[in-house]
Amino acid sequence: MAQSVTLILIMAAAVLAPLLAFGTARWISVPLVIFEILLGVLIGPDVLGWAHTGEVIDVLSQLGLAMLIFLAGYEIRFDEVKGDTLRRSAWAWLAALALGLAAGTLLAHGGGFGKGVYVGTALTSTALGAILPMLRDSGDLDGRFGTVTMAMGSVGEFGPVIAMALLLSGRAPARSAALLAAFAVLTAAAVFWAMRPKPPWFAAVIAKTLHSSAQFAVRLVALVLVAMLGLAQAMGLDVLLGAFAAGLITRLVLHGAAPESSGAVLSKVEAVGFGFLVPLFYVVTGIQFDLEALLAGGRELLLLPVFLLLFLLVRGLPVWLLAPRDLVRRDRAALVLFASTALPLVVAITTLGVQDGELGAGEAAALVAAGMVSVLVFPLIALRLRGHAAGGGRPAGEESW
Numbered sequence: 001m002a003q004s005v006t007l008i009l010i011m012a013a014a015v016l017a018p019l020l021a022f023g024t025a026r027w028i029s030v031p032l033v034i035f036e037i038l039l040g041v042l043i044g045p046d047v048l049g050w051a052h053t054g055e056v057i058d059v060l061s062q063l064g065l066a067m068l069i070f071l072a073g074y075e076i077r078f079d080e081v082k083g084d085t086l087r088r089s090a091w092a093w094l095a096a097l098a099l100g101l102a103a104g105t106l107l108a109h110g111g112g113f114g115k116g117v118y119v120g121t122a123l124t125s126t127a128l129g130a131i132l133p134m135l136r137d138s139g140d141l142d143g144r145f146g147t148v149t150m151a152m153g154s155v156g157e158f159g160p161v162i163a164m165a166l167l168l169s170g171r172a173p174a175r176s177a178a179l180l181a182a183f184a185v186l187t188a189a190a191v192f193w194a195m196r197p198k199p200p201w202f203a204a205v206i207a208k209t210l211h212s213s214a215q216f217a218v219r220l221v222a223l224v225l226v227a228m229l230g231l232a233q234a235m236g237l238d239v240l241l242g243a244f245a246a247g248l249i250t251r252l253v254l255h256g257a258a259p260e261s262s263g264a265v266l267s268k269v270e271a272v273g274f275g276f277l278v279p280l281f282y283v284v285t286g287i288q289f290d291l292e293a294l295l296a297g298g299r300e301l302l303l304l305p306v307f308l309l310l311f312l313l314v315r316g317l318p319v320w321l322l323a324p325r326d327l328v329r330r331d332r333a334a335l336v337l338f339a340s341t342a343l344p345l346v347v348a349i350t351t352l353g354v355q356d357g358e359l360g361a362g363e364a365a366a367l368v369a370a371g372m373v374s375v376l377v378f379p380l381i382a383l384r385l386r387g388h389a390a391g392g393g394r395p396a397g398e399e400s401w
Contacts, residue, residue, distance in 0.1 A: 040286020073247020
């Protein structure tokens, strides 16, 4: 009974969040995820005490996380971010990883390198799904600045997932690398299949069932997702890597086999993800957010501004140094702010850290809170630097993931 009540409260929060986002858009642009997490905190045990998670809610939340990473993989368009720009983005992220691991280990407070890996990897992530809609609304997505931001953000999404598979698997690095290489080979085989021309009946079935109860394309997407999740789990890798790979493969399949139907199929998948699973994950994150530990004072509360500054230094400094030289100083500063915006992977990594006993609840809460502030503040300043009104375009919170 308690789980049923909690699920009702979670979905009520999911419905209320976009209303709040639209209602506040005239004054300030607040990403939807902020309201979802805050409403979760409100109904959670540390404030009103109405909602408590359990096995069923936790399973649904994990599905939401998998869908979130799947849609992140789908968003990445490597065909548009190649050459020198992609190389600079990769080197900028590798430099950020080195800085992040060093900073995380120094802040581990006796936790050693293990805790430093969780903190350091989280500091290298970029919330691509949160900044893409802002770039789209401002008209910057299709220009040079948008291409560079897409490259930096894509590597900021892809890199931490790979780092988690290598560094957070609990195995020797050599064995983790071997398993990751084997997974990459299998994924490459799936990508090769996805890029091969499909028979005419394949696109015909997608189009014919698009508005029927058969929903062939949506079922195919679900199959690719669970297959890649199962493959990653069977190989002992983080399932988020499987979800990410599934997103990449699905994009290739849909755009290659049925480009005229791919938009409609994606909208159906997004309806399931953004309409149910993803907001559920974020609200549950708020419910499980240890507000009491964060507000107890002491080290955890002091870590919040420290982590926020580290997002700028660890992720932003390499981006500033390695950004393409054709960007003017103002655009480089905006790029740093966009690249330093982080939250979804921060939530995922800290959740794993707490589950594995490497991160304390207060430390995880400080990291997530810093990520929330970065999503709320950094893009708004970046848009101002680019000369756009912060509240223009699509209402706040109508984001990709």
